[in-house]
Amino acid sequence: MPIPVPPQADLSPEELKRYARHIVLPEVGEEGQRRLKHAAVLVVGVGGLGSPAALYLAAAGVGRLGLVDGDVVDESNLQRQVLYATAEVGEPKALAAQRRLQALNPHIQVEAYPQRLTAANAWRLSEPYDIIVDGTDNFAARYLLNDVAVLQNKPFVYGSIARFEGQVSVFYAAEGPCYRCIFPQPPKHRASCAQNGVLGALPGVIGTLEATEALKLILGIGHPLIGKLLLYDALAMSFDVIQLRKNPQCRVCGEHPEITTIAPHYDEAACNAAAAEGEETAPSISPQKLAQRLASPHPPLVIDIRDAASFHAGHLPKARHIPREQLPQALEDLSRDTEIVVVCRRGRRSAEVVEQLKAAGFTRVYLLEGGLEAWQAESGPDFPSRNTPPQQTEP
Ligand SMILES: [Zn+2]
Numbered sequence: 085m086p087i088p089v090p091p092q093a094d095l096s097p098e099e100l101k102r103y104a105r106h107i108v109l110p111e112v113g114e115e116g117q118r119r120l121k122h123a124a125v126l127v128v129g130v131g132g133l134g135s136p137a138a139l140y141l142a143a144a145g146v147g148r149l150g151l152v153d154g155d156v157v158d159e160s161n162l163q164r165q166v167l168y169a170t171a172e173v174g175e176p177k178a179l180a181a182q183r184r185l186q187a188l189n190p191h192i193q194v195e196a197y198p199q200r201l202t203a204a205n206a207w208r209l210s211e212p213y214d215i216i217v218d219g220t221d222n223f224a225a226r227y228l229l230n231d232v233a234v235l236q237n238k239p240f241v242y243g244s245i246a247r248f249e250g251q252v253s254v255f256y257a258a259e260g261p262c263y264r265c266i267f268p269q270p271p272k273h274r275a276s277c278a279q280n281g282v283l284g285a286l287p288g289v290i291g292t293l294e295a296t297e298a299l300k301l302i303l304g305i306g307h308p309l310i311g312k313l314l315l316y317d318a319l320a321m322s323f324d325v326i327q328l329r330k331n332p333q334c335r336v337c338g339e340h341p342e343i344t345t346i347a348p349h350y351d352e353a354a355c356n357a358a359a360a361e362g363e364e365t366a367p368s369i370s371p372q373k374l375a376q377r378l379a380s381p382h383p384p385l386v387i388d389i390r391d392a393a394s395f396h397a398g399h400l401p402k403a404r405h406i407p408r409e410q411l412p413q414a415l416e417d418l419s420r421d422t423e424i425v426v427v428c429r430r431g432r433r434s435a436e437v438v439e440q441l442k443a444a445g446f447t448r449v450y451l452l453e454g455g456l457e458a459w460q461a462e463s464g465p466d467f468p469s470r471n472t473p474p475q476q477t478e479p
Contacts, residue, residue: 140292149193153181243290250289265338313328378402387426423450
């Protein structure tokens with residue numbers, strides 16, 4: 085178990101009363117509550133994910149909470165960022181959050197860092213904390229936090245959300261893979277909340293799961309999501325867990341790591357370079373190339389992840405219909421070197437699925453560039469028709 089924090093601090097009579105529902109749990113008890121009091125958690129980004137995560141960590145009695153966020157509260161945040169009140173629009177989030185959490189629990193210390201996380205401050209901000217909780221909404225910060233966590237040998241509780249779906253994992257290189265093992269490069273097609281939208285309660289679920297994982301790590305109880313990625317789909321109301329593997333070639337936690345310090349030039353060197361690599365090496369296949377491959381003796385497995393109605397209205401020849409939420413189970417028995425092409429309407433959702441399949445250990449997985457729309461736009465006399473009957477039906 086990663087960090088059962090030593091149960092040093094004593095509890096006052098007020099604290100014993102406040103945490104009674106914890107203390108009555110044999111898995112927590114007074115000793116566990118003292119571990120919580122002695123623990124320090126850094127929440128980076130106090131927005132949609134950071135709000136519930138920080139609220140629950142503060143309420144649970146985590147002794148020292150750090151809050152990093154350089155933004156101010158915007159009216160459009162209030163739909164999901166439950167730390168803030170309407171009257172706080174325009175205030176720095178870290179300070180408004182600190183006030184709210186301190187009002188919730190005066191027995192803990194809350195430290196506010198109203199600044200953007202950068203390569204220059206990440207090491208110093210993270211160092212005094214035992215666990216880093218991801219409340220960020222961008223890749224640069226996430227890669228940076230992962231690398232800091234690996235180099236400082238502490239768990240990084242990861243969460244991300246988009247539209248109606250979210251993911252959670254615990255990256256802890258001492259016992260499992262890190263974020264970079266799973267996502268060596270930032271995906272090519274990924275939009276932020278502002279572009280994509282997000283259901284208000286979704287970050288509540290994911291941020292609360294992140295808080296739960298952090299509490300388990302501190303208490304040393306249960307099975308944290310180390311080496312596992314939890315996928316949540318709010319529309320289907322489904323949870324899936326896929327196994328993750330450590331990458332021996334990982335640039336930060338592999339056998340021959342290239343990233344050994346967080347240098348001041350890290351932002352440019354690591355993130356931009358990774359983004360540029362991502363542009364070149366994003367695993368995709370053009371419609372023309374796929375048509376050739378489908379005509380070959382060993383065609384790839386084509387998986388259409390759209391809904392049933394869209395699939396039946398038109399799809400690629402030999403496409404197999406597997407709605408996204410059924411993918412983890414449907415592919416469980418497949419060999420990890422099966423060649424797979426993922427198809428959606430325009431390619432954007434496929435990009436996320438390709439990342440998930442890669443995370444599950446599939447090595448030859450591609451998205452169809454531009455999705456079915458690009459395929460249909462190519463359709464000519466030599467091109468397979470859009471309404472070719474499926475060779476395989478829904479599983
Ligand atoms: Zn790694």
